[in-house]
Amino acid sequence: MATPVNDPLFPTQWYIENTGQSGGTAGIDLNVLQVWPDYTGRGVTVGVYDQGVEKNHPDLIANVNPSLFMSAQPFGDGQPTTDSESHGNNVAGVIAATHDNGIGLAGVAYGATLGSVYLDLSVHNQYPDDLKAAYDFAAQNLDISSNSWGISNNFTNFNDADNRGAAQGIDNAIANGRDGLGVVIAFAAGNNRLEGDNTNLSNFANDPAIITVAGIAHTGATASYSTPGASILVAAPTQNIIYRNVDTDGDGVPDSQEKGEPVPETRALVEVARVGNITTTALMGRGVTESGAPGGDYDMEFGGTSAATPMVSSVAALMLEANPKLGYRDVADILALSARNTDTSAQWTINGASNWNGGGMHVNNDVGYGLVDALAAVRLAETWTSQHTAANLVSASATNTVNQNLPDGGQAVVTRFQVSKALNVEDVQVTLDMEHPNVSNLSFLLTSPSGTVTSLLDTPLPLAFPSNPFSMSSTHSLGEKSTGTWTLSIQDKSADGASGRIDSVGLTLLGSTGTLPYVYTNEYAYYAAQNPARTVLNDSSGATVLNASPVTNASTVNLLPGMPSSIGGTPLTIGANTNVVQVYTGDGGDVLVGNGNGALLSSGRGNDLIVPVTGSATLSGGPGLDTAAFPADQTDYSFLNLGGKNVVSGLEGSSTIQGVELLAFRGSIVPTAGLTFLPAESDPNRTALAQV
Template sequence: MPNSYRFQGLKCSMFGAVLLVLGCLLQRNLVTTEGHRGTNRHVFYAVQMDGGTGAARALAKQHRLEFIQRVGSLEDVYTLRDSRGRPDRSTFESRLSTAVGVQQVQRQHAHYRNKRVPLTGLDLRTTHSSQRRESASDRQPEESKSDQSLTFNDPLWPMQWELFAQGEYNSGFDLNVMPVWINNITGDGVVVSIIDDGVDHTNKDLEKNFEALASFDLLASHGLSHDPMPVRDKDNSHGTRCAGEVAMEANNSYCGVGIAFNARIGGIRLLYGPVTDAMEATALTFNIHFIDIYVCSWGPRDDGATMDGPHSLTARALRLGAHKGRGGKGSIFVWAAGNGGMHRDHCGADGYVNSIYNIAIGAVSQTGRPASFGEPCPGVMAVTLTESGVGGSLPLVTVTNIDDGCVTHFPGTSSAGPIAAGILALTLEVNPELTWRDAQHLIAATAKIPDPKETGWTINAAGYHVHHRYGFGLLDAGLMVQQAVHFNAVAPQRKCMQECTLHPTRILSPGGGVSVNIQSDACLGSTNEINTLEHVQVRVSINTVCRGDLSISLESPAGTVSLLLDTRPNDASTAGLKNWTLMTVHCWGEQPRGLWTLQVR
């Protein structure tokens, strides 16, 4: 029987400085990793209700539930736990949902979120002492032509080629951090929190910059805790390594130097087995007026078969953070774009990358080539320098919580994301008034092309160079900080949505496809009228017997083509796509009016 794909609807949304949303509804049943409940008989509910915490506590008492906490900064959502074995749970849940003041009850199901390190052959070489014999690689870097006094006594500093391309580890280019440091811009006053498996704040390179108010342990067994200390083993030092890249202390004769080495660094402990939607939402909105940047080096499995993203509470948390965080300027969420390249994964299958509120960061090697583990998609905003992959020759220095040692190899987009967060911290120091969208505009305007010979670069109608692996290009700390100083805030965001009804369409032959033409006036004449594009999202629903066979592309009126979702050979799911949102930043700055073409093959 030939493969069959059935399309049932289309919705398009565009966001601009003025924001435009194109959307296509074509129908799918989302496969998630939910359902792993283990043997724990506790059942958790997220209850949205009126009346505040007092009312939620009263509801819990009335139904013999345990009140746990409010879900982050979501003012009307609370977590309740049921430890009782109830013979008819569906009846109980129905009674709970009809209680006075209750708007919605969501039973919480566990799902997995994986740390974004390469899936196979990971090499994490560790030096267990900062007092090592000096070798050629330990010598101080050559004197800077711009300032001959800028040196550090941290023993692994000379190996940090991504920050200072000199000596044995000269890569030809770096992240252009040195000019920023020379001007005494080091992340001072900026607060970064690592949402991960915890942060070892007793590490010698982190203890000075640790910030308890940016820290929280969602996995604490007894009460609420602001101590994010991870389980002390090699499998739970991931968050600590991420924190080190951002804010390792400088000139303390230990390990290396963080990009924002005077920033405050916290940790939110989330990853230690299955998590829930409410747990993610709590982490992403914890202390949203205090924390400036949240770093998430994790996501759905990068196996080329999984398709998942933020569930309802987490999606709401991201919106809330962008609109209300940092006193209304918006929380900045930095997300690792994924390490499924060796499995031919595509980050269009990752709902976190497809969120307009997240800055998705990919990775390139010291040669400027895309890392072998990286995933392409038009939702990637930029890349940073990291190891090229398993067995890469150049180190990437950070810290660990194993015997208080120093890690010299940390590959994966897990390491690329915190590097971007460090650069953004430098940018916020010089201009704390930057909004979450300002930060994205700065990236689009300043990122550079690391390897012009790499095929796939295009220039859109607004003059931006874009690439499915690089986004707008490699982050340039010096240029971002320079332009941030006098950056004028972008106009308020507008959102234009357009729906089109499709007659059911079937694709029966291999290589077959369907094109959908969408004539858009970008909400001309309304309060949502858009003249300049930022993000463009397409929401699709598709029934299919093999989801991995599908590819979806979008062409803008100016001719810019975004491959929203590519084929994935490992994805044999029959679930298709159901209201799945895809996103591109490749139309950034273009005008939105005219004919858009969505093509599904």
Template sequence: MMLIFSPIGHSTAEELQDSEPLVSSKIIHTYSRAVQNALDRVSNIDSYDESQLLRTESWLVITGVPIEYHQRTIASPDSSKPSSSLWGAFIWSFNNPKLALPRLIESLEFGQIESFSPLVKQKFSPRLIPNDPYFWDQWHLQNLGQSSGTIGEDANITDVWDNYNGSGVTISIIDDGVDHAHSDLASNYVSSLSYDWCGSDTDPSPSVNDEHGTAVAGVAAAVGQNNIDVIGAAFGASFAAHRLISCGFSDSTGASTLSFQNSQIDIYSNSWGPDDDGVSLDPIGPLTIAAFENDVYNGRDGLGNIITWAAGNGLGSDDNSNYDGYANSRFTIAVTAVSHTGIQSPYAEPGANILVAAHSSGSGEGITTTDNTGSSGYNNSGNITHNFGGTSSATPLASGVIALMIEANRNLTWRDVQNILVLSSKKNDGNDSSWSENGAGHLVSHKYGFGTVDAGAAVSLAENWTSSGQEANASFGPFSSSTSIPNGGSGWTEFEITVPVDLQLESIDVTVDISHTARGDLDIVLESPSGHQSWLAEERNDNNNDYSNWTFGTVQHWGEASSGNWTLMVRDSVSDSNSGTFNSWEISFHGVGNVSDSDGDGWADYNDYDDDNDGWSDEVEESCDSDPLDNNSTPSDHDSDGVCDYVDDDDDGDGLTDINETVMHKTDPLDNDTDDDGLSDFQEVVTYSTNPLIPDSDGDGLGDYN
């Protein structure tokens, strides 16, 4: 007879006879889901080293068999002790560890125990506490209120350092040079990946009073745990230095810098840009755009380089990050700044293109980081400065956090990094009116993007991130308009488009061509089907002319659906003598979704002139009766004149139409010399009046050609 025993604490079975088998009642289902999941994890024997199991003396066992009968189970432990923290759990010990595992397996199979797992001794390390002497001044890394700021308003990075420090990741610091011999930078510097574009040599050391790049490098990757000065956000990462902005440079030089050794560089960190004066509208050149594309699609062995960019410091001049062609590119991560209280720094530009914020100077408190040694830095004596800041400091902080993410998951793509930042950044300044919920449920702000960079949350997401999905792009336009923009008033001039495809959006590019004698008078807004708005341009004191095919970027609609009615709105609310005309616009959506892309080039078929990438346009293939979605189905073109045989009235290109060849002359319309005598069918019929079907028309023994 088989008896089932109740767990301890419940009614017990009658006393067993020695011959009666033991069966446990079920217990695990009464535990919390957290405990159940933990038991599932630790009881996976395949996850342990075999030699480790053979040495294990103590095991965690879950059973409903009363403790006094444990030695009668097949496993027959030498001792059994109940756990004080989990009812139904026991610690079974075996004097001969090698016998434990097979016996426990058999007890489990016979239903005497419900779960077993080895009690393996684990080694733990104390929390990393940096020994760098100025770490406690670096409130942006750990804000304990030491600068009278808000406790916790920091990058939430110190716990991440217990497992990651950026090791194996390389950050390119593109700036005015770096004092790479600095004692707190030297061991992380990689000379082979560095260059001086102003001096055309391999030493990017700064000139006198060019201290910016050294400070930037320290925020991102100053050496940590070395008892020297400060610690970088990714203190184990390597960095390259590029001296670029100390001199004027061309589109070609900028492109070369921004794609330099992109198979070995992971992150390009850029704390520079056009003048933050509110009146500059600076696009990037075609070579730099091509460099960006090469970076994200080919860099890092196809995973894509990550390009961070300072959003700009021109808030006092009513500047907007969307007026900067570098920062508003979808290939870059625009980073704005917040102070030690978590509010917008007084210089930090807003923009629909801003992805995240990071902590930097403001409210009277700066950033402590490396400085040029000696008297050529911000601090006339010493190797550190306490007064660095701006979005110039926020950007390398974000770059450092991204380095930790990449170390945690080497397979992250450039889009993965952006998606993780969107999902992991924390909402700061919660009562600010700039926060709104977009159509995908994301809280987003023109001031702060998706919030402040949170290293702990970002790395946690990165560790188990799989994929952002296949990128898909859809473009509409350009749409010509030539619509006059009313001068003054609050009314909008609106342009609508119905988007038929369903993408889950990441970013959007809107290109406008507007003639206007004072472009600063204009507000330009994009509204999605959900009603969420991207303010692309706002009224400001800019009396320069025109938005001439200017591309605005927005990430405000991240996660929204592309399908539905979109509205571009423009108004000139300033009543003055300035006037303008809305000439044309186009819009491009970027994300993932249910759109076909037969040739895998990232552009949806309906937006791709050659869907199968076979060199024949879809329009031509359709007219030539070949399949525009199959690159093995191409139009035939016997005479290689670019006109397919299906519509070509002279397939062999001999000068005789196909119908004349087949009906009148009986020659082959696909062979320009039917009788192979060296004269084309046209020459025989029109020029020499010989027979195009007979090589020797007069039978004299000499071919017609001879």
């Protein structure tokens, strides 16, 4: 394990290693320390889209690339333009402050290369062409775009002229960035929960191309101010703000519950304290010193989803170093599949997927799929074999003409979509052409064919629905099947004299075709205990991929018919009709047993045992001392090199081996490095290798 030894502020960075030092719960952190020995973000470029980054900050200069600095406005060079613009430095330090340099702190991806795209956050919504240029810059120069900002006006609509340029730039970045793999774009969910904001009020926060990030406090609960919404994918650590209720008339009933008190809703709560602050870099000389004195280069009170977003960008950088071939959609899927539930007392939906820990995934409008887990995400990235990009994005869409009034305080208007095109859902987008003077009266509920019910928008803000068609989105159906009936229910719940009309509703499902991997994480034991049906893997695809690489305890996967398996110690039964063709396990001392069907058995880290049994197989070890076991004497086998691959061939079959240190035979164990693997033509029995 690599931990900084001389970064003096590292002990305050609970988001990297939470020991309870900030008063929170130990373990509520990014789980990144075990990643650092292998990956630090090296070779990955992260653009900070913000108020500029100082090129010469002593804790950033080693990772800054000045050629990746630009301004989205017609002035500046990507650095701050005033002495109050510290926000970009705050974000940059979270990502890539220099590790182990004797000053300051360590960034989450401290080996990544930093770029800066300056935005004048006071007027950015007036510059659609400038925002287009900003994301066009990402398409040409960056791997990741980290955005800790948001549009202040509600119902920010990519169909409006002011925002079309930004939408075009984002589309360019995901379609053409990273040589077609797509720029990974992370956006902050916002800090306006108490005001009633929702991520589905802005296309910047609900575009399916974007990873929307919420905040989690150091206790594991949702940060008190973090804006909710169905478009949130994951969350990351951040500062929490503690509030108390206001009771103006002293009757013991808080203003937030007493409708008759003449007090604005914004005065219903008063801030008491900020806890779990985020330590990072500040403008040089405008922050505090490492001892907390004024006039230093650091900020020990950063927070908001502005702090959470660069953490997700950093984890994405670690993932891209581990597997540079990931598409931007793969990054999003992996982040969700590996995220953790850190608050079991919260309200969660278990969606209709079947490939996560034996069943559906946990998700809600507060934190999406949960707290990002760097170690689990990187392990999945290492073993991920698909490549999902803009070019192979599959969609199914339909538009229903409604032409119906939405009665004031009346019955819901329900529209249904029958989808026959089969795909694995990643995102759902609903586009509404309607009018209503006050959306705070309305509920928008989407039900998938699997029965997942998602609240697309629930806000107390008295906003008129936009005049141009407006799109909302949901991440909640990740992994579900598209086919069947999708139902949207829109209801005016308040009889206040305000009615509306719905002209049309469009549904777009985005995703992929083919077979999804069956992913197991350290949460398998918990959810299997809740639902024992999760302990049986039945898949009729004929090409099942079992990926337990995020699991840190020892697993046993036995592909022989009727033999028991376990994931991290929790039983798993592989159904008789399930043909597993790839197995990946994690960091424990694992045992993998094949069945002669040519499966890939990849044991990951740890001291593992791999047994091909009969037939053909590919045996792949990883860091640690791995052993491949064969049933006969060593002299009964040929050791061959076929096209650069080492093959052990015997009467029971032939196995390709890679990353395996020891070979065990009947009566002997020999180091793989001590064997000579000869070209196939030197073996008189080479015809037996035709199927390898």
